[in-house]
Amino acid sequence: MDSSKIADVNNPDRSEDEPLSSFPLSPSLISKLKDEGFIYVADVKGLRPMELHAVTGINLKDCLAVVRAVRKDTDNKVLKALQITREGNHSSHISTFCRGLDNILGGGFATRSITELSGSPGIGKTLLCLQACISVQLPTTLGGLAGESVFIDTEGKFSALRLKDIAAHVTQLVKTTTPQHNLEPTVESLLKGIHYFRCYNCLEVLAAVRRVCSLQKENQKIKLLVIDSIAYPFLYDDYESELVGLKSFTTQELQDLVNNHNMAVIITNHVTIRGDGQCVDLVGELGEMWGHYPTVRLILHWKDSERVASVTKAPHLCNAEAKYEVTIAGIEDKESSEVCSNHESKKRRIEAATHS
Template identity: 30%
Template sequence: MEVGRLPISATLRGKLISSGYTTLSSLASVSPSNLARELEISNNEAFEVLKLASHGRGLDRSEGSGAIVNGAETAWDMLHKEQFIPRITTSCADLDNLLGGGINVSEVTEIGGVPGIGKTQLGIQLAVNVQIPGAFGGVGGKAVYIEGSFMVERALQIAEACIEDMSDYSVLLKKNAIPHQIQIEPKNILENIFYFRVCSYTEQIALINYLDKFITEHKDVKVVIVDSVTFHFRQNFDDLALRTRLLSEMALKLMKLAKKFSLAVRINHLVVVLFNQVTTKFAEGSFQLTLALGDSWSHSCTNRIILYWNGDERYAYLEKSPSLQSASAPYSVTCRGIRNSTSSNKRTKMM
């Protein structure tokens, strides 16, 4: 249960979220005096909040006790399901091969890199490609795009190119017959991208908490893109302990979303894609580029991809995956979107 459902004032609810208390479990170990001091409220108010939270946790346990037992499944069943989980193409064959066929649905994937490397371009590409119908090898879903400098004109260009690619694919499959007519128009693709803009880390946390309800009402949403997850957590944030707690709560929520809408709802799959910024850290006697928010955050994602420059060519490096070997592959950002590298050196390089 989330703190947003507690019967308290909006002001008090906002203070809880701003301080990192987004779920009832996050309030389990805090004392009334510490909560009162942190939220700048009276001890009586803090006591009432903790009392309501304790009652809510008790309801959650009583309502969900049977579900824990009924939800058990064997490792063999899990493996069988994973073999049929779809992937979202990046429109770059080399990059898809690196990722085992594309971005894995039902997992949290983090993608980071320096400015200008193509993070937002890739995010828009995935928001478009998630809508490719199953007949063309896609998942036929809709997209949620959070934050970032979403460029609707660029999305239109990529949508038009995607429809052209599907038309070419249809002709290829039906060489000796009349090809299928593509029913999708660029307008339809743009209508299926839900864009949310947030202006602070509190708004970002509130929106992440709201996604469960939104996706429940829009079960055809199959990708959530956060571009970027780090921006508001790196601006004037001096309390590192608070930042760590906020990020941990948010990461847990995103992981639960990815699992809930793939395993619990069998007809639906959801992938969460987080775009990150880079920073530097001193290691082995020199400064090296690394993704922001530190090592603790890196454990929050199932897959981690780092985009980087190799001379004048863009490369993607698969740094973390539970089932794939670390490797890198080139890609290009073109007027049609993400595509194979134009360089003659397209061989996937092992790191």
């Protein structure tokens, strides 16, 4: 390879007429690309790995390497701590409408953050995701972001009827507790604010995430992405030899959403038991490497016949737990010291947020 053609791999300002041979790709891969007519950056720019694979016949792992190599967001920027602190202060939160959960999460599901919900089946992971899709659409004075959401469903657990119940409850609460805002949300308007993708394998998940990046550029009201669940397509797919690369590329796309588009990402994960019988822990699936990607890990589990949410990983939060319960209205605080209806409990929280 001509050394004069080798460019700085950390330079983000690569021109479209720069040869692919200037990137840190193997000579055999460069040769395969050249044989198929892919010689310059412009030839592969904008292509997805699966599209490059379909056109060239090159294995998907190598196609992932090519696409990653030409991405312009590989720039290693030098930042000052003050700048990082100021950018962190621009994060917003989506209320869970559960006081205990909001408290241990520092206000709710944060933007610029990937929150992982782990837990056994039936513990309330999907329900909490559906509730977030509704609450993100409320104004900031009520714990929302006045935005919209995208729900990527990999297991077929998305329930339109359950979502309708939550929307109806929130609509009624807003109308009865905040008449001064002149808000008139309807069940139909709240359902319209949720964009739905049904994916059956990891390739479709990757394509959907890429699609969300495009949607967000067209519609900046999209502030929340939910993937329910991230584990299923990677645990039960046929692309065993390519899963590591696909998983890595998917997480890169998710990081782009939270870092560059100020979005909140919520992903659900399966759990497995780790321990020697005397000391047992619940841990998320997809291995140890995956555990580094989420910013916040929230494990939902049973404790003495009660549902409990525990923060087990968060650089800016203390490990803590909160009790909750599942009701027709969604996820609610576990009332212990006083007896009151779920409606009244949530009503008081909305009123408190309005007057704070």
